[in-house]
Amino acid sequence: MASAWVDSRGTIRDYPGFNASRDAEALKKAMQGLGTDEKTVIEILTGRSNAQRQLIAKEFKAYTGKELKDALKEDTSGDFGRVLEALVTPPAEFDAEQINKTIRGIGTNEKALIEILASRTSRQIREITQAYYTVYRSSLSEDVGYDTSGDFKRTLLALVDGRRDENPQAHEDVAKRDAQILYNAGEKRWGTDETKFIDILCSSSFPQLKLTFEEYKNLSGKRMEDSLRNETSGDFAELLLAIVKCANNTPAFFAERLNTCIKGPGTDEFTLSRILVSRSEIDLLNIREEYKNLYGQSLYSDISSDTSGDYRRTMLKICGGDD
Structure with a gap:
């Protein structure tokens, strides 16, 4: 397999x-x-x-x-x-360790938690859940639930549940139906029915969500990202936006994260290492392409100019050749 x-x-x-x-x-x-x-x-x-x-x-x-x-x-x-x-850490165990660090430290690193859980497939999340229990003898869902609250917590737990459809086929009739449900739950009413957003965004396949967002724009005249910014806030909004970005273009989502951690005030080596290691055998070539498209500069050259020593040599090897 x-x-x-x-x-x-x-x-x-x-x-x-x-x-x-x-x-x-x-x-x-x-x-x-x-x-x-x-x-x-x-x-x-x-x-x-x-x-x-x-x-x-x-x-x-x-x-x-x-x-x-x-x-x-x-x-x-x-x-x-x-x-x-x-x-040298198996991928599922590495993600489990990263999640544990985000929720066991002083305060929760919501951005790291969002990045991992919004981008992984259901199969990967099931493997992470198993690895988490093996390493920590604790339930991933219980630990995530203990350290978060509200709609943010409900969305994270829905993702940890690993029930996202993996079917690569998207259906137009389902997209139209779901777009209408999301429109009725947000833009069309006073107040927001958060449960509808959580249910659809955490259970539909990424191809299905992408088609749903297209239908949503046809119906409402707005991009899903813009509606979410209007209807939600805080970590809950950031998590839903991350799911939308991953559904539309996962490599572009990671390219944005990498640019933020490299070009922000001081290099965020923890995030840089996590993304490059975790995507090195999945889609790092695509991420490099999206990075160049978005920022006009190669990921390789930005890593080279913002890191040093043996760490830089290692990261450049993982990144692959210059673009």
Whole structure:
């Protein structure tokens, strides 16, 4: 069965002629003694797919008796160390860790929570939920629910439920019906029936939502994004807007997030690392294209100018060649 975390538009693919034992031995040698051969570590971990990295980690433990992730944590530090640890973490477990960090720290990092849950497929969310319980022995839905409230909480829990339709076919009659329901729940009435927005935006497939938004504009004369800004507010609005953006163009959604974290006041390395690692085998090539279209500058060159050292070298390897 194909992985839910791999697509043909990623920058990282299976390495031809892969040999897990050879790579594990090279990593062991690179981290032995005083100092670390960072170049070798970067070349191996950014040049192998996540599935191959898991096999390397298994061989590494057989050689050394130590988890590769723990060895990297001991031998590296800062943003560089964190991105290497991310690379050797299975994708669902990585997302589970990121979510846990957003809700277990001081205050909730709503933007990170929105980014992850709005963009993942139902299958991916089910795998994240399973990984979350395996790692933390706690329910993802209970932890998310405990740390959030109101319509924002209800929408997050609907997404965590993983019931979004995965059918790639969109139906015009359903789009017309749903567009009317959304129009009646918002623009057409005094006050907003939030439950209708939550139900449709969290259960319909992205292709179906995209067609629904087109029908909505025909019906109301407004884009769905504009109506949501008028009818909702706060984190709830940001979450619904993220779903709309992902349904319309997921790579463009991530391109916007990347530009914000690179060009904002100081580089947000946590977000930069999370997006590049999590999309590296899915659609990072598409994200690069959208970034260039939106900002007239390559993602590669912006990362190069806004990061430094081994962290920069690692991120540029993940990003792939310049555009």
